[in-house]
Structures are given as structure tokens and as C-alpha cells.
Amino acid sequence: MSDVDAQFAQAHEDVQKLPERPGNLTLLRLYALYKQATLGDVHGDKPGFTDIVGKYKYEAWGALKGTSQDAAKQQYAELVETLKSGAAA
Numbered sequence: 001m002s003d004v005d006a007q008f009a010q011a012h013e014d015v016q017k018l019p020e021r022p023g024n025l026t027l028l029r030l031y032a033l034y035k036q037a038t039l040g041d042v043h044g045d046k047p048g049f050t051d052i053v054g055k056y057k058y059e060a061w062g063a064l065k066g067t068s069q070d071a072a073k074q075q076y077a078e079l080v081e082t083l084k085s086g087a088a089a
Contacts, residue, residue, distance in 0.1 A: 008037060008073035011080035018083055030079060032060035037072035041065045 001009070015030060022030070035042070035057075042062040047054030064072060 002070075004070050004073050004077075007077040011077040014084060015080045022083055026079075026083070028056060028060045030076065031057055032064055033072050033076040033079065035061045036064040036067055037069050037076055040069055 012034070021027075042058065042065060044058075046058050046062075049055065067075075
């Protein structure tokens with residue numbers, strides 16, 4: 001396991017133990033980075049207008065198109081670190 005993979009795995013564990021729930025935009029960013037890191041570029045059909053949450057998730061993930069999986073893992077780990085330190089909400 002590479003260093004980036006280890007940081008990502010630790011961040012994924014840490015995010016579930018945060019003392020406070022992050023805001024919706026931060027949660028959306030975490031979701032998108034996680035999907036990009038684990039599955040790569042967005043795929044599948046975009047949810048319809050009746051699935052608002054699914055639509056936002058799809059669009060957030062789609063915004064990361066072209067980002068390498070390692071870069072997404074690194075960004076995810078960095079975001080979790082800022083959440084742990086209380087610097088972001």
C-alpha cells in the first residue's frame with residue numbers, strides 16, 4: 001500500500017469519528033472526492049430532477065472529472081485533516 005493509499009484509508013476512518021457533522025457543502029465535497037478516489041471519473045446516468053440529492057452528488061463528482069485517483073485521495077485526506085483540526089466546517 002502506497003503512502004497516499006495509507007493516508008486515504010486513515011482519513012476514511014477518521015472522517016467517521018469527527019466530533020461534529022460537517023456542513024452539507026463539505027459533505028458533498030467529501031463524497032465527490034471519495035467517489036473520484038475509489039471509482040475514477042463519474043459514470044452512469046445523471047439522476048432526474050426529482051432526485052435532488054442524487055443530482056447534486058452526481059454534479060459534484062462530475063466536477064472532478066480528469067482528477068487522478070491519487071490526487072483525489074490526497075485532497076480527501078487533506079480535507080479530513082482540516083476538519084479534524086476544526087479549520088473547516
